[in-house]
Amino acid sequence: MSTPYPFTAVVGQTDLRLALLLNAVSPAVGGVLVRGEKGTAKSTAVRALSALLPQVAVVPGCRFSCAPDAPDPACPDGPHEPGPGTQRPARMVELPVGATEDRLIGALDIERALADGVKAFEPGLLADAHRGILYVDEVNLLHDHLVDVLLDAAAMGSCHIEREGVSVRHAARFMLVGTMNPEEGELRPQLLDRFGLTVEVAASRDPQQRVEVVRRRLAFEDDPAGFAGRWAGEEAEVRARVIAARALLPQVRLGDTALLQIAAACAGFEVDGMRADIVMARTATALAAWAGRTAVRKEDVRQAALLALPHRRRRNPFDAPGLDEARLDEILDGFPDDEPEPDPQPDPEPDPGPGDDGPDGGGPDGGGPDGGGVPPQGGGPEAAPEEPADPSEGPEAPEAPQAPDAPAAPSPASAPAAEQAPVRAAEPFRTRMFSVPGLGEGAAGRRSRARTAHGRTTGAQRPAGRLTKLHLAATLQAAAPHQRARGRSGRGLVVRKDDLRQAVREGREGNLVLFVVDASGSMAARQRMGAVKGAVLSLLLDAYQRRDKVGLVTFRGAAAELALPPTSSVDAAAVRLEQLPTGGRTPLAAGLLKAREVLRVERLRDPSRRPLLVVVTDGRATSAGALGGDAREVAARSARLLAADGVASVVVDCESGPVRLGLAGVLAADLGGPAVTLDGLRADALAGLVKDVRTSVATASPHTNRRAA
Template sequence: MPQQYPFSAIVGCEADHLDPMGLALILSTISPEIGGVLIRGEKGTAKSTAVRALAAVLPPVDVYEGDRFSIDPDDPSAVSLDLPDRDAATRTSRPVRLVELPVGATEDRVLGSLQLESALSKGEVTFEPGLLARAHRGILYVDEVNLLHDHLVDLLLDAAAMGRATIERDGISVEHAARFVLIGTMNPEEGELRPQLLDRFGLTVEVVAPREPGRRVEVVRRRLAFDADPFTFAASFAADEAALRARIGQARARLAGVKLSDNALAAIARVCAGFEVDGLRADIVTARAAVAHAAWAGRDTVTRADIRQAALLALPHRRRRNPFDAPGLDEDLLDRLLGDEEPDPDDTPPEPPTDDPAPEDRPPEDSDSADQPDTDAPQPDTDTSQPDAPPPGPQDQAEAPLDVPPPLPPELGNDQPSGEGTDKIAAAAAPYRPRLFAVRGVGAGSAGRRSRALSTQGRRIGAEPATSGAGSLHLVETLMAAARHQTPHAGGRRRVQLRAEDLRVATREGREANLILFCVDASGSMAARKRMTAVKTAILSLLLDAYRRRDRVGLVTFRRTGADVALPPTGSIDIAAARLEELPAGGRTPLAEGLELAAKVILRERVRDPRTRPLLVVVTDGRANAGADAVARAERAASGIARLGVSTVVIDSEAGPLRLGLARRLASVLGAEHVAVDAVSAQALTGAVDAWRERPTLPAAENGAA
């Protein structure tokens, strides 16, 4: 077995100099009830290295020999399917297990399933435990947890909430304990985490590479030394590993005796309420983390420092209302909510603050402080030498008309000549729930929530030979396939003879995730503030919908004389939203170049992942006017995309009483669905249908009926 990189050798994970990642991992092992750790960070920040090294510094656990469910010998209520007689079992100890859950694991591998060999050869129903059973009383590690399929996320949610795994499938009904420390690592650039699973992680940390040259040099020096001689390098940190293991054991022993006073609980509640976190899980996790931190520090009472550190780890990911909110915590606000005093160790809660200060706390009426401004605060400009009116404030500037040059002829649109004029940047309004746009046909991509696809989840529509090993066994179809080669038997009953080629698995139809590629017109004809605000709001709403449906997104923009890939296809919706926010508008409309670049991106992604089907969303008013034969070249590019068989939606941004209908014509060439920008909202569509239903019914004569 290859030598594991020592935990204490990671820069920032030394016992006396723990960074947030190392501290969060240690606290979660001292008190597993905290709920695990989510580590978010860029590539190459030792996330996986730290997690895999963690198990080696944990004290061993007591188990029974041969028990695949790892029940606690000191827990008389624990039950194992492998131990019909616990008194006859042999007690032993072993290191803590680190079980890795692959993002592509199947449901039966995670939960466990029927052991096919015993069922088919011996006719016995035998349960084969899965990864959750193996991780009991250990660590369950999910690398790239944000890429985990939704059905596996549901399994983890159930196990994390109940502490047990329940299996009801293939004629098996089994329940066993599944309490583990859940640790996930992810790169936010590859997509965000489903909110329900995000809340299940007790602590979260943001990891970045050190910027100090000295720390970076030390990281490289240690890594090179480990690669040159892993065993000698590990031996040099053996004493540090043993000391860390002993300190964790001591903290666990001290944990039950740490006192969490009512005043400390009141401080925790004040902090959680002040940051407006949802639910009460944040209060519970913060309290448990504060107790664990006090035990780690060798204290018997929770202090202000313990609460502050626990809040920094437990609250940031619970403050996010949507995926576009940046994670983090305002430490100045945290300090104000905690106050300067230590929590009183007695059980008398503090008096609630009142809005009216006590008389002795009020400033004297003749105090200079009531009349004098704060000398440290910035003073308003009192220069009155300018005779003109003061400049408009932000609100006045937002309402001021844009300085737009006179419009060009209709055939050219309202675009500014290349290199002329000033670019405009409009902000999006609050997103809304958009209509569902899906790819035509039935695909076979990764699990998601957008387009129809053959998958391992969903309604059963048939069966197929079990060539890939994936999917659940379809017993009826298997027996029907085996019936063709059964031979009659003269005397008595006999078992059905099954061959490997007889096995059939269920074919199911569910939903898949898609690549949503936005091709956005950022020319001068889009630069009007209200128009670009409507466009950005529609795209932002579709981005939020793509996040919920587990899609990947990309962004192509075109303006002036060319097109640009503003965002290569990615799973990070918040990065797409940031690129959209800073998108300027101005110049001519190179529609052909935008469509051609979008086609190149789609073809490149088909080579990378042929199973992921794209949905092209073109946002434009259709006014192609950059270069010679701009309209003809745009139509040729649109015809090329249509020949690729790409499902396309054209969102028409044209507004005003006089409309040319060029975007509708473009949609016809693309074979695309044409949608006005104000009809992207699901509420707008529902309102139109309701208005049609509620229209007054005319008499037959007025109706033209005979």
């Protein structure tokens, strides 16, 4: 077994280490979500935490880690009589992003069921994680069906399995720890709320601290055992402090003043539900115990709010997480100072304030800002991943002066205009749902119909390769007529390889939604562009909810550019959209051909993810760019090429005013998809929702003209 990196050797990241240690003191806090850019020791710190947890007493031989003094009466390995148990280290169980549901919750032991005729249950990762840590790296990429299971287990503290004739329930109480890079997409709100605390981490900008990180990492890689040995003393001190804080925790008093401060903070930041109040109370209590005190103080409540509220106050996926610390102080200052605490317990470590860098024992890591403050919570790290945006795209983009040299436009409405500064998007709204026709096989999501590993069982078939999901009833039905001929005797069923049947399941997939946005002068009227951005923002919100990847192509002047390569981060697309300037001529063909090239590359990278092209334009084409020829004819040919590729498309018609040319409708016909006005894009404006986008494919398919209710 490889030597883990010592927890106390992690440089800086004060808030991350504090949040993890508070959960070690009080598992009831509810776990930690660690958000931040790559390479910031998120996984290293989490994996190192298990070495600091106290050992766990378990019933000998119990696969579900029952406590010997209070065994679970419903334990599948029970019943257990109370008595002395054995000690083992607390486990940290890692849930891979690509794990199956059977691996997570357990399943029927098919081999024993078929060979011996008995129902034998094989436990999953939730059973292994009971009374320990369940760690999910890249938790935002976890499939929805696994998220649903985690939500159920976290809510009930137990896991229920009802499948394939097996009915099992076992305890599953664990510390849920997840790490994620926000650039790769956000979490579902339900799962986000299940994490007790959240921490924003970012790499230090202090050269000295960065040098120390490199020095320690290289030393660890050269001699892992020797490096861990040099930090063994600090590790033992922190482990002892965790054990002492756990023992002190039942004696900590949460007074009425502290409860009022907690309630006022949650109400003041308009968090939903009551879970935030409960988590804050538990966190403040754990902070007091970690500091060696028996009464909760105002600074404990403040630190608890900074850890427990940022991810609960968000209203939509495009709001940056964080907390206004000045507003928090204003709320807490409205209450009198805490009354003096009774007889504090003796503490071998003087002055262990809640924001103290205790785990490092005053080591050379610099520790970051002290005093319990949480500077990363203010949204700083959120901006950092967005800084490397395409330099041609910001508000101060230097390539503006194209319009003055442009030739005369074919009509006054399409006359070139000077570049205008970006305008804010209008308020987003719920959009009608578009999906790609046919049956795909892409990543799990919520948009288009697809054959998936999880979902509604629609039939059974012989496995084409390795059997992955047994259809038990179909397998038994295939084997049953041959039992006499196979000489069956006893209870066991004689099953051969050609009897096995694979379950065919149908669910929903996520698609690649590629936005092609007209940013030319004809779209530049401020009121109009604000409405257009609001519509695109609404479609981005829909893509976020349906677990799509998104990309953004813009065109104006004489060319098109890929403003955002396809990504799972809908937040990044929203930022690019807000920064989008307008002005110049309308190279519609360039935008369509750029989209075609992007889709070609993505098809090579991920052949199973089907695209949905959303073209946001008024349909005008006033520049053929480097292609030459008539602008409208070149745009029409480009659209027909996309249709021939089988790309499902929808055109959002942005034309306004009493006189309309209907050019967006012509473009939609060339693309083989529908045209939708900005007003018609709203879900509440429709008598019925159109769920399948029509595509004209070169080789007509039977599902092309199907309309789903």
